[in-house]
Amino acid sequence: MDERELEQRLRTAVEHAAPDPLDRILAACGPQAGTVLPFEAPKKKRRWAPLEVAAALVVMCCGAFGISSWRGANAVDSVVMLDVNPSLSMTVSSKERVLSVTPFNQDAEVILGDMDLTGTDLDVAVNALIGSMLQNGYLSDIQNAILVSVENQDAAKSAQLQQHLTDTINSVFQGGSLEGAVLSQTVTESADLNALAQQYGISVGKASLIQEVIAQDSTLTFASLAPLSVNEIALIAESRHLTTQAVTQTGTASTKAYITAEEAKNAALAHAGIAESSVAQLEIEFDSEDGLMVYEVEFYAGGTEYDYDINARTGEVVNFSREGGISGGTTGSSGSYIGEAAATAAALTHAGVSEADTIYLRCWVEHDDGRAECYEVEFLAGTTEYQYEIDLYTGAVLKSERESHSVPASGSSGPHIGEAAAKSAALTHAGVSESDASRIQVELDRDDGRTLYEVEFHVGRTEYSYEIDASSGAIVKAEQELDD
Numbered sequence: 001m002d003e004r005e006l007e008q009r010l011r012t013a014v015e016h017a018a019p020d021p022l023d024r025i026l027a028a029c030g031p032q033a034g035t036v037l038p039f040e041a042p043k044k045k046r047r048w049a050p051l052e053v054a055a056a057l058v059v060m061c062c063g064a065f066g067i068s069s070w071r072g073a074n075a076v077d078s079v080v081m082l083d084v085n086p087s088l089s090m091t092v093s094s095k096e097r098v099l100s101v102t103p104f105n106q107d108a109e110v111i112l113g114d115m116d117l118t119g120t121d122l123d124v125a126v127n128a129l130i131g132s133m134l135q136n137g138y139l140s141d142i143q144n145a146i147l148v149s150v151e152n153q154d155a156a157k158s159a160q161l162q163q164h165l166t167d168t169i170n171s172v173f174q175g176g177s178l179e180g181a182v183l184s185q186t187v188t189e190s191a192d193l194n195a196l197a198q199q200y201g202i203s204v205g206k207a208s209l210i211q212e213v214i215a216q217d218s219t220l221t222f223a224s225l226a227p228l229s230v231n232e233i234a235l236i237a238e239s240r241h242l243t244t245q246a247v248t249q250t251g252t253a254s255t256k257a258y259i260t261a262e263e264a265k266n267a268a269l270a271h272a273g274i275a276e277s278s279v280a281q282l283e284i285e286f287d288s289e290d291g292l293m294v295y296e297v298e299f300y301a302g303g304t305e306y307d308y309d310i311n312a313r314t315g316e317v318v319n320f321s322r323e324g325g326i327s328g329g330t331t332g333s334s335g336s337y338i339g340e341a342a343a344t345a346a347a348l349t350h351a352g353v354s355e356a357d358t359i360y361l362r363c364w365v366e367h368d369d370g371r372a373e374c375y376e377v378e379f380l381a382g383t384t385e386y387q388y389e390i391d392l393y394t395g396a397v398l399k400s401e402r403e404s405h406s407v408p409a410s411g412s413s414g415p416h417i418g419e420a421a422a423k424s425a426a427l428t429h430a431g432v433s434e435s436d437a438s439r440i441q442v443e444l445d446r447d448d449g450r451t452l453y454e455v456e457f458h459v460g461r462t463e464y465s466y467e468i469d470a471s472s473g474a475i476v477k478a479e480q481e482l483d484d
Contacts, residue, residue, distance in 0.1 A: 073282050075101065076159060081149040081187075081205035082129060084138050085324065086111045087230040089203055096122040096161075110136055125169055130172045132375045141255040144173075145181040145231035149205025151189055158186040163303055169251060181234060181251035206453065209233065209247060216242045227291045235293075239286040258312040263297035267315045268308035272322075273396040286312065294318055302393060320398075322391070323371065337392045338366070343375035344375040346395040349387035351402070353381045360451050360470075365392070374398055378446060385446060416444070416470045422453035425473050426466035430480070432459050442468060452476060 071416070077094040081087075086107035091099040098117045104389070105108045111132045117125040130146075133139040139146065140316045148165050152158035173180035187208045196207040200222070213233060215222045217240055225233055234253035269276055279299045287296040293312040298305070309319040335373045338346075340363040347363075348355060355361065361379040365372050375390040389399040417425075419442040427434055434440070437457040445454050452472040456463065467477040 009376075011087050025417065049467055077152065078158070079151040079189075080126075080165065081151075081203040082126075082143070082146040082160070083149070083203055083230050084133055084143070085207045085211075086110070086133060086138055086203075087203045087206060088129070089205075090117070090122070090125065094121050098122055098125045101125075105201055106325050107138065111138065122165075122332075122471040126165060127172055128213065130137075130169060134176055134178070136180060139178065139180065141178065142254050143229060143231045143255040144178060144251070144306050145183060145229070145234045147205060148182060148184040149208065150185075151187050151188050151204070155186070157481055162186055166248075166250060173251075179251060179254075181231070181249060183209070183247055183249045185212075185247045190246045193468065196222065202226060208229070208386065212244050212246050213237050213242060216240075224288050228288055228293075232286075232288065232293055236286045236288070239284075247465075250321045257447065258293065258317050259295075259310075261295060263315055264310040264312070265297055267317065268297040268306070268320075271308070271320065272301070272318050273391070273394050274306075278302065291319055292318070304337055304393060322373070327391055337365070338375075338390075338395045340375065342395055343390040344377055347377035347400075350388065351379075351381070351386050352399060353379070353386070357381050360446055362444060380446060380451065416451070417453075417468075417473045419444075419453065421468070421473055422466075422470070423455055425468050425475065426455040426457070426464070426478075429466070429478060430459075430464050432457075432464070437464075450476075 003453065032437050040342075053209065054137045062320070067205075074093060075090045076099060078096075080090045080092055082090075082473075085105075087104040087404045088108040088111070089104065093099055098120050101117050103112055111129060111204070114134065115132070116130060117128065121130075130139070133146075146169060148162065148169065149167070150158045150162045152161065157439065162184045166182050169182050173182075185205065188204055189204055193204045193207050193211070196202075196211075197204045200207070206226075209230075210222055210225045210233065212220060213225065213236070220236070228236075231253050234249070235255065240252060265282065265284055269279065273303045278301045280301070282299040283297070285296045287294050290307055294309040298312055299309040300306070307321045307323075308317060310316070311318050344355075344361065344363045347356075358381050359380045361377075363375060363377045366374050366376045372392060374392055377386075377388040377390060379386050383404055385403045387401045388397060390396070391398055423434075423440060423442050427437065437459055439458040441455070443454045447450050447467070451464075453468040455466040455468060455471055458464070461482055462480055465477075465479045466475065468474070469476055
């Protein structure tokens with residue numbers, strides 16, 4: 001009812017509240033002689049009789065009640081959020097009518113399509129949205145988890161609505177013969193949650209779930225979990241045995257899209273070249289790398305810690321690392337490593353090349369942050385350049401690369417000039433005698449398909465660096481700088 005209708009009702013009520021009594025008074029007086037003259041009372045502000053006032057108040061109260069009821073029926077009482085990978089939010093009235101629907105990503109827009117859920121019953125809206133997710137493949141036997149988040153100032157009502165929606169969604173799943181997993185929670189909006197939700201383009205509900213997960217496992221980050229589906233977040237939490245009273249769950253998140261933990265373990269052990277009988281303290285957990293679901297496989301063997309990330313869908317090795325010196329290991333001692341000769345032999349055998357056929361051959365221990373990582377082996381044979389990473393302890397090939405050149409690389413057609421000639425060429429160019437130089441180093445190297453000698457030495461506080469062509473002895477590059 002608008003203001004005009006309210007005024008009209010008030011006017012009508014006042015007009016009928018006090019009827020004209022003149023005819024009734026004349027009839028009571030009997031026959032009258034003469035003429036009754038009409039009497040016009042002076043115009044003055046009218047005083048309402050009690051009956052008129054009462055009638056006016058009734059009309060006003062009815063109008064006010066009508067406005068209040070209308071406003072109450074259209075006021076936001078709760079906020080309901082649904083997250084699968086589609087992420088959306090619904091504002092709901094106290095009578096559980098949908099007032100608005102807000103999609104947070106493109107997937108949610110696909111789910112909504114041309115549906116207008118404004119004014120519909122909440123249960124009807126939820127059924128329609130779940131049905132659309134099933135029809136569009138966002139919910140299936142390989143991605144079966146959904147998150148329901150409810151926000152209401154009344155904690156008891158929020159919990160009641162949360163349970164009701166969980167039951168409703170489970171009924172839809174059962175009707176579609178889907179073994180689904182429903183995660184549900186009540187949330188309290190805050191500035192921090194709003195900021196995170198806006199930053200990552202997700203609902204406040206999903207932001208709250210992620211905060212609950214990373215609060216229990218500091219190795220996880222918000223940025224790594226935000227792009228994942230609810231099913232993937234649930235799998236990570238389950239594999240790490242994370243529990244919280246803030247989030248309840250019915251059903252189990254599906255693993256049908258991924259290989260088994262056993263298969264991931266076997267892939268890591270095969271890559272490491274280690275038998276399971278030699279392994280101790282084996283741990284396998286779900287994790288994510290740049291939005292990719294992986295199995296994180298960690299174990300110890302022979303005093304070395306191994307850490308693998310295995311693609312959870314394909315079983316391929318995504319990342320791996322080894323760290324020695326664990327449980328009494330002797331990293332760096334002469335008895336621990338296989339030695340450069342064995343590492344070189346392992347690389348040559350893998351390449352199918354004999355040492356006599358190599359033009360250039362080099363092997364060294366590669367370090368990272370002061371820790372030995374592996375043997376690096378590089379060599380040139382014919383028109384092919386080889387690079388290998390060899391395990392320090394087992395001699396296993398960790399990585400191999402080869403690059404073919406269209407013509408024989410420079411220096412391959414003739415013998416090398418030798419380290420002494422290369423050193424002499426550098427000292428002569430610098431105008432320095434060998435007796436005046438210190439810390440002289442000469443190494444054979446490859447650069448852009450060319451075989452070179454790298455010569456370095458110091459004279460006083462000046463450092464000299466040279467690259468000498470290995471075949472001709474020509475100066476390819478010469479640098480000098482002050483060494484602090």
